[in-house]
Amino acid sequence: MSAEQTNPSENRPASQFNPYAPGYEANPHPMLEKLRAEAPLFYWELGRSWIVSRYEEGLAVLRDDKRFSPNREDWEFASVMGSDAIIPEMEELNKNGLFALGEQGHARVRRLVSPAFTPRATERLRPEIQAIVDELLDTMAAKGRLNMVHDFSERIPARVIGSMLKIPSGHEEQFHEFTNAVAKSLFPSALAPEELAPLRRQIREGISLVTETIEDRRRNPRENDILTTLIQTEEQGDTLNKHELLALVSSLIVGGFETTVHLMSFCVYSLLQQPGVFAEVKARPELIKNLVEEVLRFDNFVKMGPARYALEDLEMGGVRIKKGQMLIILLTSVLRDERAFDKAHVFDVQRNGNSNIAFGHGAHYCLGANMARLLVQIAMGTLVRRFPEMRLVNPPAFGPHSLMRKMEVLEVELGTPSA
Structure with missing residues (x-):
């Protein structure tokens, strides 16, 4: 469907929107600023979707469950991005995942699992997360110079998720492989042919491991254990x-791993490229929470999404949207909207983050947001405290990714650890 068929072409941006242009991952903001000014809501031919680049319209779409749905069954964008080559081992998990359920199914499952992800329930994980972070930083101290993406950001979330699920001792490496394989399976067309067989093996073995763990937990429930909580959760006789x-474990991996890895990497980069902010956070450790929120706002790593589908013909922002058409909310753009944030182009570690919609809004607010925030706050706070002299060696290197601004290399010199 062409833009002309969808809406008169007067809403086209002067410069063609291209999130895959060279340099976009490192700095998308000049292109997005132009987009917000010239065509805040326009039909993108390649992605067969409406692009939402301003905060007002983005928030309106996220909070309006009567006119917009996140149901992915008709996600035209998937074929454009190449994620149509389904990994068979993940197909059943995806069918039952939160992202694929209709409104009633989503509401039912969310109602059952929400008690396991409240702030209070998440806070109980603090000692485990702190121990994992401390152990990792002990091993990092001897290296001096390292790639923070690989050696720091990618190491913590998989171990935390495994710890949350109480994966049996001796199977940690297998679960780590499963975590990486699930994340990679989202975009199988980006994989080389020789990578598919081992990926499928790791997923099969991981599903078997998690299945055995679930059955063990049914027989031997534990206190303060997320799987036990999910198994025993019941509302009027309804259980999972x-x-x-x-599918929930898979969703936890997808949401808790990929998002947290990117958030941690961007936090380290934002901190080290701004010496004034680094000094401020070292002097006032309580600002770590603000740092995480401002990174989510100022330099969001989500390239494309979240997505919603129009449930009816409607008009918004001066354009006509047809029932069934997809809208992509550009978080990287809406969270830098000058109309919504005072001095939006200034990184302010003391900014009030209450308007942050980085984890969504309303009924589809990310269940794992509390966990992601706690994990990154602990990791960043401990990193700053133990390595107050760390410095950036080179600007980050980015790699290809359909939906994320994927930071692959962030070279850092740790310096002398604090006593």
């Missing part, structure tokens, strides 16, 4: 079945 539990 085996496939739903497996």
